[in-house]
Amino acid sequence: MKLKDRVAIVTGASSGIGRGIALEFAKxxxxxxxxxxxxxxxxxxxxxxxxxxxxxxxIEELGAEGLFVQTDVAREDEVRNLVDRTVARFGKLEIVVNNAGINVPGTSETMPVADWDRVLSVNLRALFLTSKFAIPHLRAAHYGRMIHIASVHFRGGSSGPPYAASKAAVVNLARDTALEVGRDGITVNVICPGFIETPIQDYMTPAEIEAARQRTVMPRFGLPRDIGRAAVFLASDDAEWITGASLVVDGGYIAAI
Ligand SMILES: NC(=O)c1ccc[n+]([C@@H]2O[C@H](COP(=O)([O-])OP(=O)(O)OC[C@H]3O[C@@H](n4cnc5c(N)ncnc54)[C@H](O)[C@@H]3O)[C@@H](O)[C@H]2O)c1
Known part of the structure; x- marks a missing residue:
């Protein structure tokens, strides 16, 4: 087992990719x-x-231990509570996966400012909050792994103004935090998923989903466990010398120019 007795927080883990990561960690x-x-x-x-x-x-059906903490990652008090409850229950914190993310489609002309603010709060500001409250515990544990879930949209537009902007910012935030904490052996890395079968795709039309499927080189769409296995690697001892890096896991979606 690659993560035996490690203590991890996974945000947005009730559904989709976060759930896939949580279950692979539990295994x-x-x-x-x-x-x-x-x-x-x-x-x-x-x-x-x-x-x-x-x-x-x-998680319990897999024979592992889990804890649900209701959290809005955009709220400072709730993120502080999340970290406190984790350490109170399990005695330490070693791995944080910032996975919770939202996408509100729209254009610069039509999108209410509040929607821009909400997407940036969840997809970007929340990562600053978890870092602020978790890093002292990662240092204390003498083992630290932070993993941010960005998107192939870090590299290009097409998902509405705040989404692509937030995902590009996540990649550079990880590099900056990596510089802050590297001397203590803590790594900070990013996974950039391509199209993964989760409810976040509800905003897409069937034709848009089919187009994304066609552009994905591998003969199937991504599944949450594909991202889960990449996260296990980055969270494990195997990745101890990888930091500030971004791993694209997209079935070849952005391989073509
Ligand atoms: N599915 C894809 O194709 C895809 C591709 C690239 C990147 N991503 C990224 O992967 C991450 C997970 O996406 P997904 O597809 O699993 O989405 P999803 O919508 O299926 O699940 C997201 C989960 O996050 C939770 N969540 C939303 N806002 C939250 C908040 N403020 N606080 C706490 N939890 C919150 C939701 O309740 C839900 O359980 C996101 O960051 C997304 O941008 C997804």
Missing amino acids: EGAKVVVADLQEKPKRGKYYDRDLATPTVTA
């Missing part, structure tokens, strides 16, 4: 704190239409 022996607005998994228009089992129940 590798980690104790996983599921931080999400809601405990029930989201049901999508296209994927996870009948999913009902909360992630902590699924």
Whole structure:
């Protein structure tokens, strides 16, 4: 087991990619704190239409320990509470996966300013908050891994003004934090997923989903566990000398010019 008795927080882990990461961590022996607005998994228009089992129940079915902490990652007091509850329950914190993210489609002309602010709060500002409250515990544990979930949209537009901007910013935020904490052996890395079968795709039309599927070189769409396995690697001893890096996991979506 690559993460035996490690203690991890995964944000947005009730659904989709976060849930996939939480379950792969649990299979590798980690104790996983599921931080999400809601405990029930989201049901999508296209994927996870009948999913009902909360992630902590699924973690326990794998023989591991989990804890749900209701959290809005955009709120400072709630992120502080998340870290405090984690350490109170498991005695330490070693791994933080900043996965919670939202996408509000629109254009610069039509999008309300409040939507821009909300996307930036969840997709970017929240990573500063988890860093602020978690880093002291990572230093104390003498083991630290921070993993941010960005997107292939770090490299180009097409998902609305705040989404692509926030995902590009995440990549550079990770580099900056990596400089801050590297001397203590803490790594900070980014995973940039391509299209993954989760409810976040509800905003897309079937034709848009088919176009993304066609552009994905590998013969299937991505699944949450594809990102989960990459996160296990970055969270494990195997990746101890990798920091400030971004790993594209997209089935070849951006391989073509
Ligand atoms: N699915 C994809 O194709 C894809 C591709 C690239 C990147 N991503 C990124 O992966 C991450 C996860 O996406 P997903 O597809 O699993 O999305 P999803 O919508 O399926 O699940 C997101 C989860 O995050 C939770 N969440 C949303 N806002 C939150 C908040 N403020 N505080 C706490 N939890 C919150 C939701 O309740 C939900 O459980 C996001 O950062 C997204 O941008 C997804």
